Amino acid sequence: MISLTGLQKIYNGESGTVIALDHVSLNIKQGEIYGIIGKSGAGKSTLIRCINLLERPTAGQVFIAGQEMTALSEVQLRDARKSIGMIFQHFNLLSSRTVLDNVAFPLEIAGVGRTERVKKVLPLLELVGLSDKKDVYPAQLSGGQKQRVGIARALASQPKVLLCDEATSALDPQTTESILALLKDINRKLGLTIVLITHEMHVIKAICDQVAVIEAGRLVETGRVLDVFTRPQSDTAREFIKAVVNNKLPEALAEIVSDKPVAGSNLVVRLSFFGAATNEPVIAGLIRRFAVDVNIISGNIDHLQATPYGTLVIELSGQQEDIQSALRYLQARDLGTEVIGYVTRHAYAAG
Numbered sequence: 001m002i003s004l005t006g007l008q009k010i011y012n013g014e015s016g017t018v019i020a021l022d023h024v025s026l027n028i029k030q031g032e033i034y035g036i037i038g039k040s041g042a043g044k045s046t047l048i049r050c051i052n053l054l055e056r057p058t059a060g061q062v063f064i065a066g067q068e069m070t071a072l073s074e075v076q077l078r079d080a081r082k083s084i085g086m087i088f089q090h091f092n093l094l095s096s097r098t099v100l101d102n103v104a105f106p107l108e109i110a111g112v113g114r115t116e117r118v119k120k121v122l123p124l125l126e127l128v129g130l131s132d133k134k135d136v137y138p139a140q141l142s143g144g145q146k147q148r149v150g151i152a153r154a155l156a157s158q159p160k161v162l163l164c165d166e167a168t169s170a171l172d173p174q175t176t177e178s179i180l181a182l183l184k185d186i187n188r189k190l191g192l193t194i195v196l197i198t199h200e201m202h203v204i205k206a207i208c209d210q211v212a213v214i215e216a217g218r219l220v221e222t223g224r225v226l227d228v229f230t231r232p233q234s235d236t237a238r239e240f241i242k243a244v245v246n247n248k249l250p251e252a253l254a255e256i257v258s259d260k261p262v263a264g265s266n267l268v269v270r271l272s273f274f275g276a277a278t279n280e281p282v283i284a285g286l287i288r289r290f291a292v293d294v295n296i297i298s299g300n301i302d303h304l305q306a307t308p309y310g311t312l313v314i315e316l317s318g319q320q321e322d323i324q325s326a327l328r329y330l331q332a333r334d335l336g337t338e339v340i341g342y343v344t345r346h347a348y349a350a351g
């Protein structure tokens with residue numbers, strides 16, 4: 001549905017040349033929710049603004065539904081942009097217009113008559129849960145309600161693509177959750193392709209199918225959210241994931257872990273589960289098969305949309321050969337097994 005090839009954006013400002021996008025290529029399929037995550041200044045806004053040509057790329061091409069956007073004149077673009085809706089961090093509503101008239105605004109610009117506008121807008125207000133607010137002004141709305149108006153307005157011209165520019169960054173966590181749920185709902189009901197940019201991993205985790213990680217204008221990692229979460233390839237992705245997945249060792253334990261076993265030391269292992277592996281009774285299997293004791297040190301199992309994933313840090317005690325057999329058993333299972341090291345129990349207890 002969206003294809004970017006070799007996108008480059010160079011700003012020549014007074015303070016010098018900035019390469020905001022450096023040969024960015026990616027493909028977004030019809031009906032996908034595609035997240036682009038990066039730190040401040042990474043090039044997210046530039047990238048999303050290049051998709052609808054609010055920003056003209058210095059080089060490269062943008063295709064939407066087979067049409068090369070970068071080849072269009074300004075007049076042609078105005079028409080082509082009707083198939084691209086956009087919502088913003090600060091909503092960008094017109095304060096002197098009611099909710100209904102804000103949502104109807106793109107239709108008014110397109111020359112649609114009042115009666116027809118109202119007919120089109122009322123179902124949109126219902127879709128975003130604001131039917132009872134149609135006659136109020138933006139100042140009387142909460143942040144979440146304002147963003148719902150922004151979403152309804154973006155949908156007014158029946159776009160094929162919805163671009164979301166940090167759409168939940170100005171909202172509290174609960175409101176963020178409800179707006180993300182609404183976007184997911186719209187994606188399902190209308191089959192709308194959604195591209196969102198964010199600096200928050202929990203947004204990606206909540207609704208995206210695919211993610212691209214951007215750093216200094218370059219894509220450093222792209223893939224299915226589940227894959228990037230469970231096997232991140234770049235330091236930037238790992239850093240973002242840390243914010244939402246707590247798999248740190250307890251400090252007292254981290255301080256005394258050594259890489260080599262000594263007499264009487266226990267093995268500490270971090271197990272990562274994803275998908276079906278979470279349903280396998282791995283710990284029970286371990287205890288039944290080997291002469292080892294298992295002590296659970298820390299753990300969390302969460303869901304990435306419908307897929308369970310998580311980590312468990314366990315300590316295995318027993319004879320070294322039994323511990324090593326148990327480790328081989330774990331390594332043969334469909335889960336991530338990371339040897340953290342060895343601890344002696346009395347040292348841990350003292351810590």
Ligand SMILES: Nc1ncnc2c1ncn2[C@@H]1O[C@H](COP(=O)(O)OP(=O)(O)OP(=O)(O)O)[C@@H](O)[C@H]1O
Binds near residue numbers: 042199
């Ligand atoms: N109009 C401009 N003129 C010159 N440089 C610009 C312009 N717009 C953006 N830049 C620079 O391009 C780089 C990418 O900026 P961009 O706004 O796309 O990043 P971002 O990831 O969206 O950051 P943030 O999360 O802080 O909004 C930055 O170094 C920025 O200073």
